[in-house]
Amino acid sequence: xxxxxxAAPYLVWVVGFVVLPLITIGVxxxxxxxxxxxxxxxxxxxxxxxxxxxxxxxAIALGCTVICILxxxxxAMILRSLRLNKRGFAILIMILPMxxxxxxxxxxxxxxxxxxxxxxxxxxxLGAGPLQISNxxxxxxxxxxxxxxxxxxxPVFNAISDIDEDTIEAARDLGANDRAVFWKVILxxxxxxxxxxxxxxxxxxxxxxxIADILGGGKIQLIxxxxxxxxxxxxxxxxxxxxxISLMIFVLISLAFTMKNDLKDKGTTIW
Amino acid sequence: MEEHILxxxxxxxxxDGKMIIKDLNLKIEKNEFITLLGPSGCGKSTTLRIIxxxxxxxxxxxxxxxxxxxxxxxxxxxxNTVFQKYSLFPHMNVEENIAFGxxxxxKSKAYIxxxxxxxxxxxxxxxxxxxxxxxxxxxxxxxxxxxxxxxNEPDLLLLDEPLGALDLKLRKDMQRELINIKKEVGxxxxxxxxxxxxxxxxxxxxxxxxxxxxxxxxxxxxxYDEPQNAFVADFIGESNIVDGVMLxxxxxxxxxxxxxxxxxxxxxxEPVDVVIRPEDLEIREAGKGYFDGTVISVLFQxxxxxxxxxxxxxxxxxxxxxxxxxxxxVGLYVLPDNIQIMHKPRSEDAEVVRE
Numbered sequence: 001x002x003x004x005x006x007a008a009p010y011l012v013w014v015v016g017f018v019v020l021p022l023i024t025i026g027v028x029x030x031x032x033x034x035x036x037x038x039x040x041x042x043x044x045x046x047x048x049x050x051x052x053x054x055x056x057x058x059a060i061a062l063g064c065t066v067i068c069i070l071x072x073x074x075x076a077m078i079l080r081s082l083r084l085n086k087r088g089f090a091i092l093i094m095i096l097p098m099x100x101x102x103x104x105x106x107x108x109x110x111x112x113x114x115x116x117x118x119x120x121x122x123x124x125x126l127g128a129g130p131l132q133i134s135n136x137x138x139x140x141x142x143x144x145x146x147x148x149x150x151x152x153x154x155p156v157f158n159a160i161s162d163i164d165e166d167t168i169e170a171a172r173d174l175g176a177n178d179r180a181v182f183w184k185v186i187l188x189x190x191x192x193x194x195x196x197x198x199x200x201x202x203x204x205x206x207x208x209x210x211i212a213d214i215l216g217g218g219k220i221q222l223i224x225x226x227x228x229x230x231x232x233x234x235x236x237x238x239x240x241x242x243x244x245i246s247l248m249i250f251v252l253i254s255l256a257f258t259m260k261n262d263l264k265d266k267g268t269t270i271w
Numbered sequence: 272m273e274e275h276i277l278x279x280x281x282x283x284x285x286x287d288g289k290m291i292i293k294d295l296n297l298k299i300e301k302n303e304f305i306t307l308l309g310p311s312g313c314g315k316s317t318t319l320r321i322i323x324x325x326x327x328x329x330x331x332x333x334x335x336x337x338x339x340x341x342x343x344x345x346x347x348x349x350x351n352t353v354f355q356k357y358s359l360f361p362h363m364n365v366e367e368n369i370a371f372g373x374x375x376x377x378k379s380k381a382y383i384x385x386x387x388x389x390x391x392x393x394x395x396x397x398x399x400x401x402x403x404x405x406x407x408x409x410x411x412x413x414x415x416x417x418x419x420x421x422x423n424e425p426d427l428l429l430l431d432e433p434l435g436a437l438d439l440k441l442r443k444d445m446q447r448e449l450i451n452i453k454k455e456v457g458x459x460x461x462x463x464x465x466x467x468x469x470x471x472x473x474x475x476x477x478x479x480x481x482x483x484x485x486x487x488x489x490x491x492x493x494x495y496d497e498p499q500n501a502f503v504a505d506f507i508g509e510s511n512i513v514d515g516v517m518l519x520x521x522x523x524x525x526x527x528x529x530x531x532x533x534x535x536x537x538x539x540x541e542p543v544d545v546v547i548r549p550e551d552l553e554i555r556e557a558g559k560g561y562f563d564g565t566v567i568s569v570l571f572q573x574x575x576x577x578x579x580x581x582x583x584x585x586x587x588x589x590x591x592x593x594x595x596x597x598x599x600x601v602g603l604y605v606l607p608d609n610i611q612i613m614h615k616p617r618s619e620d621a622e623v624v625r626e
Binding site for chain 1 (some may be wrong): 323324345346351354359360362375
């Protein structure tokens with residue numbers, strides 16, 4: 001088949017940018033300076049400092065994902081109820097920040113949340129007193145939610161807007177009030193979108209380090225920050241690779257665990 | 272006078288400035304099978320949606336058991352709907368679909384199980400409890416939709432062209448089944464369709480609608496035999512509708528020929544519409560009927576031939592089990608009883624209501 005050749009560029013891509021780097025990191029993770037095989041790098045995730053960073057990252061990522069879900073559903077429901085022309089505009093407004101540079105957006109939040117920033121200025125005008133949000137986990141959470149929210153809204157909105165109006169009317173006809181319509185029809189039917197959203201929010205929130213660097217002021221250690229430091233400051237690539245691989249396995253396991261109950265036999269494109 | 276389960280009083284509704292329903296009055300009796308019949312856009316579905324609570328009329332009231340429910344939400348009405356596109360819940364299996372309404376009403380497990388079994392038996396799908404709805408055919412899905420509505424024991428079941436998406440053979444079977452289901456459960460059915468044959472077969476009473484106005488109301492037989500205006504005559508079955516002049520009581524002039532009929536009470540020399548069903552138009556030897564005409568075409572239709580005959584400048588359609596040859600000259604005759612005379616409508620959508 002001649003058409004098979006068309007896949008060649010993708011094959012090169014997959015091998016060159018996915019398989020080879022993974023092997024390199026894998027090898028690096030399982031060897032020490034002398035090139036001898038060792039489990040030590042992989043297991044170093046269990047060190048007290050690393051373990052604490054991992055758990056903290058998990059807490060932040062989970063919190064960020066939950067908040068994104070809680071914000072995305074009302075937004076998606078409002079979008080659904082808008083007329084077509086307004087809807088396009090509203091979606092544009094929501095995803096517009098995504099087109100701005102990632103670092104720039106985080107730096108903007110640093111300005112807003114700093115002790116002399118816009119937020120404290122406004123609160124001061126109201127007669128309350130400066131909030132110490134800057135360089136805390138709250139700042140980190142705000143930044144993460146802000147950055148990853150569109151990745152939750154879009155798949156959830158797509159799933160919700162795919163639900164046939166007739167299906168919702170049928171539920172109302174059978175005696176469902178607004179609440180029941182949401183819990184028994186809209187939520188289960190939009191679950192695949194929510195799962196896509198969870199993957200797109202949870203994974204980057206779990207592994208990112210830039211947001212913690214900038215909004216945490218160097219005081220907050222996510223597992224991503226520790227890995228970054230292993231590579232850039234300690235120059236210990238073996239330890240960094242080991243932690244990366246462990247983190248990857250950890251993320252895969254926790255996602256598989258979350259998805260298992262929701263998916264049943266419905267299957268999404270993700271798995 | 273039987274009890275009216277539902278009353279629509281002077282309902283009007285427009286969308287984007289376009290009048291869909293104009294000042295509609297309708298009373299529905301308990302345990303009736305009533306059909307709203309009309310072409311698409313005639314307002315029949317909107318009427319049904321107003322009864323179901325999915326649309327609010329601009330003016331007018333909806334009375335249900337004598338109580339005003341005009342502004343009541345659909346979930347607060349003891350009325351259930353069978354939708355055209357079935358609208359089953361894709362994330363639930365057959366059993367969960369049927370149980371949906373009952374679970375919301377917090378019925379006991381045993382009661383729900385009983386009801387599911389009964390409803391599946393009613394729609395001839397016993398043993399389908401655990402099947403996924405997506406694995407069912409269109410006909411089966413529609414049966415589940417009917418079962419899902421009926422288990423709630425509504426006082427009124429609304430059916431919005433429920434058989435529209437099914438093929439002809441299946442539609443016929445489902446028509447028979449629906450009549451049986453109706454007999455079995457004793458619920459008042461309001462049925463919407465644009466298929467006149469379906470309406471004639473199933474209904475106790477037919478409401479013919481056009482342009483948001485009720486054109487005629489009555490039993491299948493009265494609607495078919497005595498259409499009140501040209502629209503109804505044209506829409507229900509096939510008809511020859513020709514111009515005539517009422518010369519005096521019981522005599523109408525068609526194409527200049529005096530024809531005997533049974534209608535009275537028209538003005539002298541009043542222009543009228545004359546309706547003759549094709550099966551009532553007899554073909555005879557030339558000279559033995561009211562008019563002589565030339566056979567233009569003969570189409571074999573299975574049970575009968577459809578024959579087109581030209582008399583002067585008027586074309587007539589006749590149905591007969593024997594066929595003349597095309598080009599032959601034949602005579603046309605019609606029994607006085609089979610002629611229906613109608614006033615010319617004053618305007619295109621003049622209202623004619625007859626109980």
